Amino acid sequence: MNFSHDIRFRKETLQKLLHNIRVHESDIVEALYKDFRKPAFESMLTETSIVISDLKHTIKHLESWARPKKVRSSWLNFPSRDCIYSEPYGKVLVIAPWNYPFQLSFLPLIAAVAAGNSVVLKPSELTPATSALVSKIIRETFDVKHVVAVLGDATIAADLLRKKWDYIFFTGSTAVGKLVAKAAAEHLTPVTLELGGKNPCIIDKSAQLELAARRIVWGKFMNAGQTCIAPDYLLVHSQVRDKFIVLLKTEIERAYGDDPRASADFARIINSDHWKRLTAMIEPYKVLHGGLSVEEERYISPTLVEEHNVESALMQGEIFGPVLPVLAFENETQIRQILSGYGKPLALYVFTENREFEQRVLREYSFGGGCVNDTVVHFSNRRLPFGGVGQSGMGMYHGKFGFDTFSHKKAVLKKANWLDIALRYAPYGKKGKLLRRILGWF
Structure with missing residues (x-):
């Protein structure tokens, strides 16, 4: 299966994920209680409901988000048609934190899958009950070559960071964020860092x-x-x-x-x-x-x-x-x-x-x-971007902002062959005066 280009496959997989989360919602609440006695109301309000809402919104709008976007052409390239294609980065690593271990595992994962990427998710070892359930839901939903959860401690995370990825998404402390950025720099891997600070x-x-x-x-x-x-x-x-x-x-x-x-x-x-x-x-x-x-x-x-x-x-x-x-x-x-x-x-x-x-x-x-x-x-509000600035992080996600984060925006110009203006070609001779005059009109 081509995970990156089949929009129908992406939607069907996300619909399957939505179904499985709904099936396991009471299990999720129970796991969060086991890990740090999170109240059921807070678990629904800040974990499951946000993920379910984001999934429904993503499934509804995925086709329009993924569609190539036409942009106005430059007169210098007349006649042409210009488009922006949303292209998946490829293999994505998501490292999730412990404080909202369900929500902050699945929100970036949903965006990455919607954009056509394959994902390796590293949930937090500090929330063993929730992380085990996250892993179970992923196994029930995804092909192992598409999305997989890797459980383990900080040494496992360090091993994962030494590998080459096409994109890394990390949520956690500023101190660890610096280590992630340093590891990503070895391969010039783009990153999103969702960190913290003195609010x-x-x-x-x-x-x-x-x-x-x-x-x-x-x-x-x-x-x-x-x-x-x-x-x-x-x-x-x-x-x-x-x-x-x-x-x-x-x-x-x-x-x-x-x-x-x-x-x-x-x-x-x-x-x-x-x-x-x-x-x-x-x-x-x-x-x-x-x-x-x-x-x-x-x-x-x-x-x-x-x-x-x-x-x-x-x-x-x-x-x-x-x-x-x-x-x-x-x-x-x-x-x-x-x-x-x-x-x-x-x-x-x-x-x-x-x-x-x-x-x-x-x-x-x-x-x-x-x-x-x-x-x-x-x-x-999924219509607002979420992310930090400076030491509190870089990059953003939620809703379409998440889809865009995990998509390379590929610029493509398609030039027509029925007209070819000779002005740009050498020898230039006295074309400079004509070029200045033309530029002055715009």
Whole structure:
């Protein structure tokens, strides 16, 4: 079977994948719970529903995406017809992370298959139940020469990176992303790197504070804070800081009760190493709320800490857990000073009713994507590109952006033979004057 050129085959295979995911949806939810007690609602909202929606959208639009696109010809090439062909790269490696192990395995895989590529998927070893199920669904859906999942630890990933690929798609930390980019450079392999960063969340004094607190608590503590686009720290205007902290506490209790440990809606930390890293971060701080932890359960409660030092250990790297530092600012100069100390983030959030302030923030700061008066939800719109910039990554995907990421755009000009203008051919003689005159008309 020619995987690269048969559009019908691509659609039929993706339809088979859609069917198999629906068949296994309850198994997927169960596997995510086994790996880190992810609530069923979050598993459906942030994992299975996003993949199913993307599959349906891709199947519906694949033929139009894959069709050659006519573009206007240049007068210099008259008469001609010019087209852009979407050509698959070939053999693609997808390395998926552990925090959304189902969604972030299948979204790039769907785009790569839709574009006509063959795929090797390396799921995360930190989520063994989900990764095993991902592998099972792939075996039930694809020919082994088309798509295959390779299970194993970081040494397996390193072995895969030493091979020659036509495209590499990696989701994970910035540190590992650099290693992937270095390995890809050995063969000049193009890459997409979906990384992370210190995602700021700015709360202006004009913001609707109660609503802002609810949306921030949801976006931050979903999946126990283990989300690459979660707010990493809060910058709250000093005039509303104390009031806002009270509102955050109220919303945490509204979401997870007086004892989040007993809540069925609060996930756990992925493993003991990450738990120890996070608890060590909390230890030196004045805890404003939460701060409780239980190692046997890999539990850390939703935690707010007071932060004054932008050079602290907590503020130097991506937190990736249910710990939220709260900083105060007096003016936009202070915001600028704080944000300039970090690389370009994967996400930025601003809560404000001040239109001018909103526009200044959006114009001045570079970031992968974000929201005004909400958090995280920009990820859910497949019509928006998702990706980082600078240290938070390169490249983009979701919907047609994913199809384009895994497609080489091949330019083709078809020249007619019924007319051949001699101007371009040597000997040139005095043709230069005529060329300048012609160029002046356009």
